[in-house]
Amino acid sequence: MTASDGRQGTPAHPWRGIDLDVYEQHMSDARVGQLQRLYDITGAQLAAFPSRAIGVLGVAGGNGLDLINPATTDAVYGYDINADYLAACEARYRDGLGERLHLIESSIDRTLAIERVDLLIANLIIEYVGAEEFAAFAAANAGAIGVLSCVIQRNDTAGFVSSTEYAASFDALATVSSDVDPETLDSALAAGGFAALGRYEYPLPNGKTLIRQDFRPS
Helix, strand or coil: CCCCCCCCCCCCCHHHHCCHHHHHHHHHCCCCCHHHHHHHHHHHHHHHCCCCEEEEECCCCCCCHHHCCHHHCCEEEEEECCHHHHHHHHHHHHHHHHHHEEEEECCCCCCCCCCCEEEEEEECCHHHCCHHHHHHHHHHCHHHEEEEEEEEEECCCCCCCCCCCCHHHHHHHHHCCCCCCHHHHHHHHHHCCEEEEEEEEEECCCCCEEEEEEEEEC
């Protein structure tokens, strides 16, 4: 299952130029600790909102998909702009999830129409979409979303990209990234017709904090 995002004839998106191994090594570095923390947060999201159909925006290599119970899940939809990430995700999780797993190559913006899901997970994707554009996407898909659970990062003492030997590989992301604070996200999604359900904070080793915010169409 695929979705075209107008790839031909348009400039390459910076995320298409970042190798998955580099991304995962950077994120799992002991000084960063984000891959491990996001795995735990995904587990918390799945536990909080038991769902027959689950969507993951920016699925990358599928961190946390092994926490999904195939016996209680009918469909898992993973969206990402990088086809190589989706291929790795396919190789890792097809055996466990079988035909439930649907991977879609697409940018995340207001033009994307997602499949109906009980839970839509959007972890560390909004900073690369923008709060306003993400809210427009959510509003356009409100009828297809049961609960929307998001994670953003607060950079209290560190730069946007944490310092590791892999950090330079992410320099191109500066053209598409921006900090998003939880109040801005609350306001943008409220304007798009979503009510806030809760907020949770998860500190990281380097002084950053991951902030999970849950919403439901109102």
